[in-house]
Amino acid sequence: MTLSGGSRPGSRVVAADHVSLRRNNLSVVLRHVRELGPRSRARIAADTGLNKATVSSLVAELVERGLLREGMADSTRALGRPGQLVELDGSGVCGVGAxxxxDYLAVTALDLAGDTVSERRVPIDVAHLDPSTTLDRLAELIHEAxxxxxxxxxxxxxxxxxxPGLVQGHTGELKLAPNLGWSQVPVIREMRRRLGDPSYPLHVDNEANLAALAAYSEMHKVEPVQDIVLLTGAVGVGGGVVSNGHLLRGGHGYSGEVGHMPVAPDGRVCGCGRTGCWETVVGLTALLHKATDEDDPVRDPSLDVEQRLAEITARAEAGEPRTLTALSEVGNWLGxxxxxxxNVLNPDVLVLGGYFAVLGPWLQEPLEAAIRDRVIAPDGGGCRVVRSELGFTAAVRGGAQISLDQVFVDPTLIGREEAGVAQ
Amino acid sequence: MTLSGGSRPGSRVVAADHVSLRRNNLSVVLRHVRELGPRSRARIAADTGLNKATVSSLVAELVERGLLREGMADSTRALGRPGQLVELDGSGVCGVGAxxxxDYLAVTALDLAGDTVSERRVPIDVAHLDPSTTLDRLAELIHEAxxxxxxxxxxxxxxxxxxPGLVQGHTGELKLAPNLGWSQVPVIREMRRRLGDPSYPLHVDNEANLAALAAYSEMHKVEPVQDIVLLTGAVGVGGGVVSNGHLLRGGHGYSGEVGHMPVAPDGRVCGCGRTGCWETVVGLTALLHKATDEDDPVRDPSLDVEQRLAEITARAEAGEPRTLTALSEVGNWLGxxxxxxxNVLNPDVLVLGGYFAVLGPWLQEPLEAAIRDRVIAPDGGGCRVVRSELGFTAAVRGGAQISLDQVFVDPTLIGREEAGVAQ
Structure with a gap:
C-alpha cells in the first residue's frame, strides 16, 4: 500500500530554507545523472520538475566541483540545435574501504563513478596476532590507497x-568480534592515531552491513529492488539487511547478527559460547566437519580460503558422495x-556472499526448497536467491561507497576551485 | 554511525519546487505542534528555522483548514507584549480503523488529536461464517463510525x-489468513461495494503492522525510540516491525510473519500445515494445551478471550503449579x-501485545532471561521488553492513525473553507 508505506508518524521534522533547497537540488541533479546516465539539461529539467535556468546553474556548479562534466552532443534531439549531454565525472573524488x-586484510579505493582506483588483499591470521599489530598492517595498506x-x-x-563484529558507530568502538577474538577495541581512535590524525572522515561499520550496501548498489543499477538480505558465509556467518532502500541498523547498531539465531536447540557449541546458533550448522567449519576427516588439508586454516573452496568445488564436481551430502545438509539448514x-523481512532477494556464493551451485537447490516449504507467504514471499558476484571484495567496496555517498547527499562537501581543496 | 545511518544510496530522487516547498512547510509546522505541543509563532520560527512572516502565513492557513487553533497567551514570554500560543485542533478531522x-470485529474513529470519537467491539466467530457475512457486519460498524x-x-x-493475514496492499486483496480460514478475498473491492463506493480513501493492512504503528506512536510521545518490534499474541502470533521510525513492509508487503518462524523442528503441526512454527509453542492454543485438560472451560473458543485470560490470571495468582509451569515454558519459548x-533487528523495545500483554507478569521473566542468554550483543542488545497498554484496540487505533497520518504529510488534503469540503 503506497499510502501507508510512506507514512512516517515519528519522522523528524525538517524545514527547508533556500540554502538547504539549493544543496538538495544539487544532490537531486547529481543523483539523477548517476542513476539514469548521461542526459541533457533540458531532459534533467523535464525529469525533475526543476526549471531550465535552475538546472543550468546547478549543472554549472557541479561541473566546477568536478562532479559532472560535459559529454557528447544529444543525438536524440530531433528539432533545434543539439543540446549537450552532461555525465558523471568524479574521477578525482575517491572513497576508501578497509x-x-x-584471514585477510583488504583495502579498496573507488572513485565517484564506482571505478577501482586501487585494490589490495593480504592474507593474515588475525586471531593469532594482537590487535595492535593487525591495525598497524591495515594502516600501511590505507596509506598506500x-x-x-x-x-x-x-x-x-x-x-x-x-x-566482522558488533560496532558502536558513534564511539568508533568494536564491542565484540568472536571470530577475531577481539572485544572492546577502540578501532577508530587507534586507526586515527596510526594515520596521523587525518582531515578526512574515518568511520567503522560491520562488514556484513557494508557488503549488503555494495550488493544492493550493484543490484539497484539493474532493477528497482528495495529490500535485500545479504548473508556472508565464512567461519562466522553475518547478515546485512537493506529495507526499503535503507540499511537496517536497529536501535543500537547491532542488527543483522543472523549467525547467532538459535535454530538448532540440540546443536553444537558456537564460537560465541552458546549452543545451537545458525553458524554452527551453516558456517564453513560445520561444512568441513561434515564433508571431511580431521586430517584433511582443506580443514587447515593457514591455507588460503579460496584454495580450500576450490578443492571442495572439485570434489563436488567429481560427485564425491560425502561432499555432496554435506553440501545438501548445509543447504537445507541455510534454508x-x-x-x-x-518470514520476518520479506526481502525481494536473498543474496549469498562469501563461501555461500562459491559453493552456491550445490547449496542453492536445497536452500530454495526449504524456503518454499517454510515461508508462509505464497511462492516463498516472492523472494529470489542469488549468488553475489562481488566475492570477498563486497565489504571494502561497500565501505568505499558509504564514504562516497556523502558526496551525493551534499555535493558541496567537494571543493569548487581546485581538486584537493574543499570549500 | 550517524553518517552512514543517513546514507541512502538508492533513495528516490525528488526535487523541491515552490508549491511542494509550501506544502512541506505546512506539514513541518503542523507536525511540530503535534509532537512538541502548543507554542507561539515566534517559537515555531526559532525551532524550525523558518522566518517569522512565513510561519505566520503557514499558521493562518492551517487555522483556516481547521488543523490548528489559537490557544492561550504565552506566559513564558518575559519581555514585550505576550504572544498567542497555537495548538493542534483537528477535532473535525477523523480517521477510522476497522x-x-x-473472534471479534472492532471499529474505532479517532480525531487528529488522537481522541476517540467512536468505538465498537463485537464478538463474532469468523472462522465459522462465510467471508461475505463477516464483511456485511463490519460494513455496518463502519457506517456507524x-x-x-x-x-x-x-x-x-x-x-x-x-x-490477521497476508495482504497485498496495492490490489486490496487478503491473500491468506490461516486462522480465519480465508484466502484470496478481495476485501477492498468487497468493502467498497458495501460502503456505497465512498469518496474517502479505503485501505487494508496487516493487523500486527497497524498495532506496531499504534504502539510506536504511543511510545514516541514519551521517548525518542525509533526501532520497535510488536508481538500480537492470540491463537495466531503476528509481528510488526518499526525500523528507524518506519514500518518495515518488505518487498511484497509480507514481512512480520514471525508466528511461522521454524524454531521447534520436532514440534507440533501448525494451523498453516507446517511443523514447528513458533506459533505452535507460544500461541494461546499452546499455552492452553500445556496448562489445562481437554474439558477445561478456558479452552472453549466460544467464550470471550478476555474472560478466559482472566481465569488463567486468577490461577496464576493463586500459584496453581501446572499453570505456572506452562507460563514459564511459554515465556522461555517466547524468549x-x-x-x-x-539478533536480526536489534529493536530498542520488544512490545508484548494481545494475550502476551495480559499474562506478561508471568511470561516476562523467562522471556527476558532467554533473550539475555541468546542475544550476542551485550546486555541483550540494549532491548527492553514492555507490555502494551493498548489491549485489543491497538490495530484499530493504528488503522485510524495511518489514515490520519496522510493529513500530517499533506495538510492541503483537508479543505480550507468549511468542514467536509476539501479544496
Missing part, C-alpha cells in the same frame, strides 16, 4: 573500516534459517 | 481495514524466538 577479517588517490590529485571523501529471515 | 479478527464523524460535521481522512528477532 576490511579486517579472520591514500597515496594512490593523491597521485591522481584526487579528493578523499572518507575512509570506512569494515569489521531453515533463510526461511526465518524471509 | 478490524476483522478470529462514519455517521458519528458526520454528526460532528467532521471530515473523514480515510478508513483502514486491519486483518528463544524473541532472541532471533533481537
Amino acid at each position: 576490511e579486517i577479517n579472520v 591514500v597515496a594512490a588517490v593523491d597521485a591522481r590529485n584526487g579528493q578523499l571523501a572518507g575512509v570506512t573500516l569494515a569489521v 531453515i534459517g533463510g526461511a526465518i529471515l524471509v | 478490524e476483522i479478527n478470529v 462514519v455517521a458519528a464523524v458526520d454528526a460532528r460535521n467532521g471530515q473523514l481522512a480515510g478508513v483502514t481495514l486491519a486483518v 528463544i524466538g524473541g532472541a532471533i528477532l533481537v
Whole structure:
C-alpha cells in the first residue's frame, strides 16, 4: 500500500530554507545523472520538475566541483540545435574501504563513478596476532590507497573500516568480534592515531552491513529492488539487511547478527559460547566437519580460503558422495534459517556472499526448497536467491561507497576551485 | 554511525519546487505542534528555522483548514507584549480503523488529536461464517463510525481495514489468513461495494503492522525510540516491525510473519500445515494445551478471550503449579524466538501485545532471561521488553492513525473553507 508505506508518524521534522533547497537540488541533479546516465539539461529539467535556468546553474556548479562534466552532443534531439549531454565525472573524488577479517586484510579505493582506483588483499591470521599489530598492517595498506588517490590529485571523501563484529558507530568502538577474538577495541581512535590524525572522515561499520550496501548498489543499477538480505558465509556467518532502500541498523547498531539465531536447540557449541546458533550448522567449519576427516588439508586454516573452496568445488564436481551430502545438509539448514529471515523481512532477494556464493551451485537447490516449504507467504514471499558476484571484495567496496555517498547527499562537501581543496 | 545511518544510496530522487516547498512547510509546522505541543509563532520560527512572516502565513492557513487553533497567551514570554500560543485542533478531522479478527470485529474513529470519537467491539466467530457475512457486519460498524464523524460535521481522512493475514496492499486483496480460514478475498473491492463506493480513501493492512504503528506512536510521545518490534499474541502470533521510525513492509508487503518462524523442528503441526512454527509453542492454543485438560472451560473458543485470560490470571495468582509451569515454558519459548528477532533487528523495545500483554507478569521473566542468554550483543542488545497498554484496540487505533497520518504529510488534503469540503 503506497499510502501507508510512506507514512512516517515519528519522522523528524525538517524545514527547508533556500540554502538547504539549493544543496538538495544539487544532490537531486547529481543523483539523477548517476542513476539514469548521461542526459541533457533540458531532459534533467523535464525529469525533475526543476526549471531550465535552475538546472543550468546547478549543472554549472557541479561541473566546477568536478562532479559532472560535459559529454557528447544529444543525438536524440530531433528539432533545434543539439543540446549537450552532461555525465558523471568524479574521477578525482575517491572513497576508501578497509576490511579486517579472520584471514585477510583488504583495502579498496573507488572513485565517484564506482571505478577501482586501487585494490589490495593480504592474507593474515588475525586471531593469532594482537590487535595492535593487525591495525598497524591495515594502516600501511590505507596509506598506500591514500597515496594512490593523491597521485591522481584526487579528493578523499572518507575512509570506512569494515569489521566482522558488533560496532558502536558513534564511539568508533568494536564491542565484540568472536571470530577475531577481539572485544572492546577502540578501532577508530587507534586507526586515527596510526594515520596521523587525518582531515578526512574515518568511520567503522560491520562488514556484513557494508557488503549488503555494495550488493544492493550493484543490484539497484539493474532493477528497482528495495529490500535485500545479504548473508556472508565464512567461519562466522553475518547478515546485512537493506529495507526499503535503507540499511537496517536497529536501535543500537547491532542488527543483522543472523549467525547467532538459535535454530538448532540440540546443536553444537558456537564460537560465541552458546549452543545451537545458525553458524554452527551453516558456517564453513560445520561444512568441513561434515564433508571431511580431521586430517584433511582443506580443514587447515593457514591455507588460503579460496584454495580450500576450490578443492571442495572439485570434489563436488567429481560427485564425491560425502561432499555432496554435506553440501545438501548445509543447504537445507541455510534454508531453515533463510526461511526465518524471509518470514520476518520479506526481502525481494536473498543474496549469498562469501563461501555461500562459491559453493552456491550445490547449496542453492536445497536452500530454495526449504524456503518454499517454510515461508508462509505464497511462492516463498516472492523472494529470489542469488549468488553475489562481488566475492570477498563486497565489504571494502561497500565501505568505499558509504564514504562516497556523502558526496551525493551534499555535493558541496567537494571543493569548487581546485581538486584537493574543499570549500 | 550517524553518517552512514543517513546514507541512502538508492533513495528516490525528488526535487523541491515552490508549491511542494509550501506544502512541506505546512506539514513541518503542523507536525511540530503535534509532537512538541502548543507554542507561539515566534517559537515555531526559532525551532524550525523558518522566518517569522512565513510561519505566520503557514499558521493562518492551517487555522483556516481547521488543523490548528489559537490557544492561550504565552506566559513564558518575559519581555514585550505576550504572544498567542497555537495548538493542534483537528477535532473535525477523523480517521477510522476497522478490524476483522478470529473472534471479534472492532471499529474505532479517532480525531487528529488522537481522541476517540467512536468505538465498537463485537464478538463474532469468523472462522465459522462465510467471508461475505463477516464483511456485511463490519460494513455496518463502519457506517456507524462514519455517521458519528458526520454528526460532528467532521471530515473523514480515510478508513483502514486491519486483518490477521497476508495482504497485498496495492490490489486490496487478503491473500491468506490461516486462522480465519480465508484466502484470496478481495476485501477492498468487497468493502467498497458495501460502503456505497465512498469518496474517502479505503485501505487494508496487516493487523500486527497497524498495532506496531499504534504502539510506536504511543511510545514516541514519551521517548525518542525509533526501532520497535510488536508481538500480537492470540491463537495466531503476528509481528510488526518499526525500523528507524518506519514500518518495515518488505518487498511484497509480507514481512512480520514471525508466528511461522521454524524454531521447534520436532514440534507440533501448525494451523498453516507446517511443523514447528513458533506459533505452535507460544500461541494461546499452546499455552492452553500445556496448562489445562481437554474439558477445561478456558479452552472453549466460544467464550470471550478476555474472560478466559482472566481465569488463567486468577490461577496464576493463586500459584496453581501446572499453570505456572506452562507460563514459564511459554515465556522461555517466547524468549528463544524473541532472541532471533533481537539478533536480526536489534529493536530498542520488544512490545508484548494481545494475550502476551495480559499474562506478561508471568511470561516476562523467562522471556527476558532467554533473550539475555541468546542475544550476542551485550546486555541483550540494549532491548527492553514492555507490555502494551493498548489491549485489543491497538490495530484499530493504528488503522485510524495511518489514515490520519496522510493529513500530517499533506495538510492541503483537508479543505480550507468549511468542514467536509476539501479544496
